[in-house]
Amino acid sequence: MTPFRHRHVLGIAGWTREDILQVLDLAETFREISERPIKKVPTLRGRTVVNLFLEPSTRTRTSFEIAAKRLSADTINISDSTSSTVKGETLLDTARNLQAMRPDVIVLRHSASGASAFIAQQVDAAVINAGDGLHEHPTQALLDCATIRKHKRPGATDLAGVTVAICGDIAHSRVARSDVLALCTLGAKVRVAAPRTMLPVGIEALGAEVHDRIEPAIAEADVVMMLRIQKERASGPGLFPNTREYSRYFGLGSRAAALLKEDAIIMHPGPINRGVEIDPAVADGPRSVILDQVTQGVAVRMALLYLVGGGFQEL
Numbered sequence: 488m489t490p491f492r493h494r495h496v497l498g499i500a501g502w503t504r505e506d507i508l509q510v511l512d513l514a515e516t517f518r519e520i521s522e523r524p525i526k527k528v529p530t531l532r533g534r535t536v537v538n539l540f541l542e543p544s545t546r547t548r549t550s551f552e553i554a555a556k557r558l559s560a561d562t563i564n565i566s567d568s569t570s571s572t573v574k575g576e577t578l579l580d581t582a583r584n585l586q587a588m589r590p591d592v593i594v595l596r597h598s599a600s601g602a603s604a605f606i607a608q609q610v611d612a613a614v615i616n617a618g619d620g621l622h623e624h625p626t627q628a629l630l631d632c633a634t635i636r637k638h639k640r641p642g643a644t645d646l647a648g649v650t651v652a653i654c655g656d657i658a659h660s661r662v663a664r665s666d667v668l669a670l671c672t673l674g675a676k677v678r679v680a681a682p683r684t685m686l687p688v689g690i691e692a693l694g695a696e697v698h699d700r701i702e703p704a705i706a707e708a709d710v711v712m713m714l715r716i717q718k719e720r721a722s723g724p725g726l727f728p729n730t731r732e733y734s735r736y737f738g739l740g741s742r743a744a745a746l747l748k749e750d751a752i753i754m755h756p757g758p759i760n761r762g763v764e765i766d767p768a769v770a771d772g773p774r775s776v777i778l779d780q781v782t783q784g785v786a787v788r789m790a791l792l793y794l795v796g797g798g799f800q801e802l
């Protein structure tokens with residue numbers, strides 16, 4: 488097996504097509520472990536994974552914990568309310584104290600963009616970015632690519648020829664940023680649809696085609712990915728007139744869903760705000776692969792923990 492080029496997983500920026508495919512291919516081999524009656528292999532026995540989640544999370548935190556446990560690593564979970572950050576400790580002091588206990592991997596979620604890269608410079612452990620502010624969410628992008636490949640390019644290597652429409656609050660979404668980078672690197676055609684106030688400057692330079700309504704973006708698309716409005720990160724005066732209008736022009740309701748290709752798949756990183764960016768009937772409908780994204784997430788995170796957590800060296 489080719490050695491993995493990265494010591495940390497901080498973002499998709501700087502990753503090559505080969506880096507991404509290495510993770511996706513390995514995740515496919517790990518996928519089967521979760522289907523077994525006994526879902527555990529000894530690969531990371533004796534390794535310690537600390538999940539330091541200083542921002543809310545349901546899927547990502549649980550998924551990392553399950554992934555680490557299925558590889559037999561010891562896992563420790565620290566959340567905002569249970570950490571000493573509520574007593575005024577800085578992230579750096581927290582990380583240094585954790586490092587003193589010799590973990591092998593620190594999985595970090597933090598509200599500050601760049602937090603993972605900063606901590607990676609301060610500790611010996613491998614650092615995996617589980618979402619840093621509005622910067623990147625690389626493991627979400629990798630699981631999204633794994634899901635798209637499974638449903639749209641089974642047996643293929645990359646995502647060439649697949650058209651993906653990403654709709655919603657692109658500017659404040661770390662998922663959108665990582666997804667656009669990963670999808671373009673794998674050869675997919677990416678379209679984004681958002682109000683101008685929710686589009687980051689220079690998004691076209693990343694390779695995305697920009698639309699100011701949902702309909703032209705989803706026409707003939709193979710994949711439609713809906714995003715939540717990132718209320719916790721979007722500041723300033725109203726970014727759109729009202730929720731009803733937002734849902735009409737940028738939400739995936741049954742009227743917009745009727746325009747989709749018969750075999751298009753619908754994705755969402757979660758958490759869903761039902762009735763805002765997506766209609767409940769569409770989110771739960773036959774074209775939705777939202778829960779399969781969650782399943783792929785475990786396999787992708789097992790692959791990443793294996794690659795940076797020391798499993799690789801032992802084989």
Ligand code: ASP
Pocket residue numbers: 618624661662714715756757758
């Ligand atoms: N769960 C994703 C994130 O942490 C998406 C979201 O919160 O809307 O970025």
